[in-house]
Amino acid sequence: MKEYPLVFRITLTLPRPHSNDKRADVERLKDVLSLNSLEIPLCVMKELPDVLRTQSFKTSPLIGRLQKGYIMIEPHSNSEPYGVAVDIGTTNITASLWELSTHQMLSRKSIVNPQIEYGVDILSRIHHSMLGGGEQLHKSLLEGVNSLVEELSGETAVPERNLCACSIAANTTMTHFLMGLEVKNIPVEPYIPVVYSPGVRIADEMGIRINPRGVVYIFPNAGSYVGGDIIAGILATGIHKSEEVSVLIDVGTNAEIVVGTKDWIMVGAGAAGPALEDGILSSGMRAEDGAIYRIDIKDKRIVYKTIGDAPARGICGSGVIDLIAELYRTGRIDSLGRFTNKAEVDTQGEEPFFEVTNVNGRRIGITEREINNFLRTKAAMFTSLYVLLHDLGLSFSDVYRYYIAGAMGSGVRIEKAQLLGMLPLVPEDRFTPVGNSALKGAEAVLLNGDLIKEAEEIRSIITYKEMNTEPEFMKNFPSALFIPHSDPEILK
Amino acid sequence: MKEYPLVFRITLTLPRPHSNDKRADVERLKDVLSLNSLEIPLCVMKELPDVLRTQSFKTSPLIGRLQKGYIMIEPHSNSEPYGVAVDIGTTNITASLWELSTHQMLSRKSIVNPQIEYGVDILSRIHHSMLGGGEQLHKSLLEGVNSLVEELSGETAVPERNLCACSIAANTTMTHFLMGLEVKNIPVEPYIPVVYSPGVRIADEMGIRINPRGVVYIFPNAGSYVGGDIIAGILATGIHKSEEVSVLIDVGTNAEIVVGTKDWIMVGAGAAGPALEDGILSSGMRAEDGAIYRIDIKDKRIVYKTIGDAPARGICGSGVIDLIAELYRTGRIDSLGRFTNKAEVDTQGEEPFFEVTNVNGRRIGITEREINNFLRTKAAMFTSLYVLLHDLGLSFSDVYRYYIAGAMGSGVRIEKAQLLGMLPLVPEDRFTPVGNSALKGAEAVLLNGDLIKEAEEIRSIITYKEMNTEPEFMKNFPSALFIPHSDPEILK
Structure with missing residues (x-):
């Protein structure tokens, strides 16, 4: 069957009323449309007789999907929906x-x-x-x-x-x-x-x-901590249809990890703090024109790139990961995220501040506290992933594909995230950035209403694991606060 | 299965939320209710969490039936609906x-x-x-x-x-x-x-x-001339469930005749004029206190009875039939409905008027034109019945039961209607008065929502025969204008 969007326009040619065919307008139309269970609101019914006759019984209604069945939104439309x-x-x-x-x-x-x-x-x-x-x-x-x-x-x-x-x-x-x-x-x-x-x-x-x-x-939720955004993300990545184990990592306000196949899906989440979302870092911003998305430190020189090559206005998620990874790689922060060389940082303000650039008097950079927030986020994320997989008896290399979504998703350099101990040390080609997977899931349903059923099925097979109260999480979290980890072997 | 009204109240005891049972309020309730396809309007959903907790998870929602499925009208009600x-x-x-x-x-x-x-x-x-x-x-x-x-x-x-x-x-x-x-x-x-x-x-x-x-x-209709009132009447009488042929005669504004069994239903209707409805006759009224419902003429004396033995205020349907039958039986009108003895009627007004009684200056009676209207109605009714049965190859005696509804239904004396040629000459015990059969059908659905399905099924098996354009009707109608008929043999 053809895939129909959430709302579609369909052109119908109705048999004209005749002394041998006295069907009512509504039933005449329903018989041609032959959709199981079509609701027609009274206001649409009121317009129908004149529309049919003005259009000479050739009409193009807009039909919307319901959970079960359909609804007629307009009796006729000249425009696609x-x-x-x-x-x-x-x-x-x-x-x-x-x-x-x-x-x-x-x-x-x-x-x-x-x-x-x-x-x-x-x-x-x-x-x-x-x-x-x-x-x-x-x-x-x-x-x-x-x-x-x-x-x-x-x-x-x-x-x-x-x-x-x-x-x-x-x-x-x-x-x-x-x-x-x-x-x-x-x-x-x-x-x-x-x-x-x-x-x-x-x-x-x-x-x-x-x-x-x-x-x-x-989108449905599978409880207070597994929202419709996660279910939309699963739908967008297709984890629920894969024979092999996939992982979806979405770091927003919480560190949310999905592990699953077509037969089962497990979600783990723990409060992580929104370290990578714009509006949280003083210099943070969305991945749009002027956002620094790449940072390399070569000797003492900081080289960066902005989206659209526009003058720098702030740093987006991938830029933050680059920055902290480079600070660590060049020894400017230690494995606890503390600045090692106070001469290079500005200690005038409340917090030690590392400046990446200064554009028209606006200083763009990061504070020690912000680095610390980030490390808590990455620790929560990594520990959730580790504990979930461990619980399922899986190692990192058993996972066929890692989908990286959310604030971290767009343009992140995997090796930098690996350097920080955010992502496990598996071959880079197993990582797939998926951007805003929740929005992609929402878009998918918009364009193919059949996916409503899939979304509801995903909901029903999800098992949720609360990380904040999970002893294994508690036990492993502190070690993951280190860069890359207090036990680097665990990353493999 | 128990019969549920169109709206019913059901008392539910929900399992309380628990760390091992984290179901959402809506799904917790749906699982216990286990009705296929229950709609919960947003405004009901908004009230649900507080209602459940105030009621300690023992709640009595009001549930309404939809065409397919159900709707929650109130999350909790202390009263039956x-x-x-x-x-x-x-x-x-x-x-x-x-x-x-x-x-x-x-x-x-x-x-x-x-x-x-x-x-x-x-x-x-x-x-x-x-x-x-x-x-x-x-x-x-x-x-x-x-x-x-x-x-x-x-x-x-x-x-x-x-x-x-x-x-x-x-x-x-x-x-x-x-x-x-x-x-x-x-x-x-x-x-x-x-x-x-x-x-x-x-x-x-x-x-x-x-x-x-x-x-x-x-109630659904089966076309412009077979309304929901007729379908409700069929539902009320049970014609659609009978093995034997039944007839429903409803004389309102149209003369509507239903003939059917559980396998087929035929409806014939023709414009008849509302001769028996109150508000049409100058002295007409509903069958309520003060309505004359029985009239006998003994020699020159008119004996009548009123509903509730109240002072006469007007004449209801059965009274009109009695009156005209008695006028004919005693030779006061001829077989064309014309007054034979001008001395007994008041010819002062626009129309010759026969007075039944005069209560406090209000004259109650009938005019020649009103008798004429009545004869047109009875002719339309009888001819429709005759043509429909004839068409089906049935005689009057093949009909197992005659249901008499509408203005004519309450308290009509069959022998008087037969005398006028309104009803066929079959044994009196085959006639069953059903009063307001449309209202009774509506009441039946109110008390048993399952009947919605029956009503819709009745609609789908009805065949309609338009009498006003039917040659057989045209041919037979003029003869039926006579009292009882120009060919009385046809009444048998």
Whole structure:
């Protein structure tokens, strides 16, 4: 069967009414469309008779998928449908706008999650919500998503009526905030979300400002700590269809590790701190024009490259890894991440600061505390990976493919990450960068609605391992705080 | 399996969340409820976590049926659900309010269809709609239904939140007006309605003022001339489950005849004029207190009985049949319905008028033109029945049971109707009065949601025979205008 997007346009030629064929308009259309279980909202039904007759019974409705069955969004459209995929992170929201029939991306944008106003990390936002700020947080996030969608549709001149599909991947808490659901049970033992599978919902009910009859797919979660973003990432990489063991490493606010095959999937996560996300490092930024993404230190000279060869404005994830790896390689920091040569760092401020460059008076660099944060993140990530595999009786080399996603994904140099003990010492060709895998998963569903079923299946086979309470994790974590590790043999 | 009403309350004891059972609230509840395909609106999902915890995970949600699957209307209710059944006729709207779990009717009321303001008959209302009054007619009808529902719930003190089911039987045009659908194609060849099966819809979408999350079932139609009222009537009588041939005669605005068994159902209808509905005869009224329902003429003395033995206020359907039969039996009208003795009638007004009684200056009786209208109705009804059976190769005595519904149904004396040639001359025990069969069908679905499936099946096996364009009807109709018939042999 042909792959249909989340919303598709289909041109139908209906037999004209006749004294021998008196079928009602709705049933006449349903018989030709022959989709199992098609919902027709009353407002669409109201438009149908005139549309059919104006179009001489040749009509091109827009049909959206539901969890089960379909919904008629427009009785006729002259335009192919458009859709947006959205990845809602705790720190950033990224969205892309697509023409669904041609699989063409027209635009992509990111904004800072406006909830930041109420707290940088998730826990402080949940706390704010528990103190009565839940509606504020819900509205703030919804408004953020809507403003991003409007920016995209404004820029591409896609009218709201034609924008009628939305696919959203977010962690469990963000999904709950977006839907206006209670979050207070999420961070408390035994960590119970309101819902696993919100499924496909109508835009109007969700408050998402696309065609109000449009459909919104929200990726399911597998508990408070395995969000829809992870499930979207699994879907994007295809781990759930592989015979061999694959790993997905996504370092955002948490260090999330997925290990799995087509038969089983295990997810481990532990709070790591958002060391690699922009807005966290004082010099951090997204991988966009002006971001330093490559750093080499040759003797005393720092050589760097920026995206688009623009004047440097900050450092993105891969640049941070390069920087710390080079500081370590050249002996400027020790295996605990402390600066060894105070003469080279600025100790004027509150924190020792290593300057990479200074552009128009703006100093770009890193502090010792920021290096320390990074090491905690890399330790959490590596330890999670180690413990998960160890638990499954697997060694690093048993893993056929390592997908590297998230802040670390774009343009990272594997050997630098290996030098720091972030990634295991397996051949470099086993690593595949996948960028924003959550957004890619959301885009995949947008373009092929059949994948909803796959996403829900992934959810149902996931086993979650909480790292923060896992004795093996506790035991191994401190050693991984060293560069590369207090026991380098473990990296192999 | 137990029969569940359209909305039911079910008490569930959920396992409490635990470190070994971290299921989300929604899925925890769904697993215990184990209903195939349960929709949970976002607003219900928002209330669920607090409800579960306040109720210590023992909750009693209200569940409504959808066409396929179910919907959660309330996450918890202290009260059993209530529902209203509605029969929308062109002239009257009748509704009853039920406690669904106990099958107890708490109240029943009728009002005049407020659309009367825009035209007594359906065609003039459709005409008004085509001249731009569609929204007016839609609002007028909806407001009428809502005011009736409010009267019922006010009187019985059922709060809106607990009133969460509605079942509506109406002819095709009324159904369209109620839903705000285009009616202009209904009276024009080839008579195409917008929809056959509106199915179960949400109260909020319909604008019906019960619990906005409540469900509204609208009986399907089998074309412009076989409305949901007829299908509800078939459901109420059980014709569609009988091995033997049954007939349902419903004389409202049209003379509608159903002939069928469990394997096939044929419906014939022809415009007859609403001769038996109250509001049509100058002295006509509903069968309620003060209505004359029995009339005998003994020599020159008119003996009558009223409902509730109240002072006479008018004549209901069975009274009209009695009156005309007695006028004919005593020779006061001839076989063409003309008054034979001008001395006994009042010829002062525009029309010769026969007075039955005069209560406080209000004259109750019938005019020659009204008798004539009645004869047209009875001719249409009898001819439709004759032609339908004849067509099927059946005689009157092949019919096992005659169900008499509608304006003629309550308290009609069969021998009087037979005397007029309204009903065939078969033994009296084959006739069963069924009152308002459309309302009864609507009530049946309210109390047993499984019947939705039966109603939709009935729809799909109906064959419709248009009488007004049927040569056999045309040929036989004039002879049936006589009392009892120009060829009385045909009545046997």
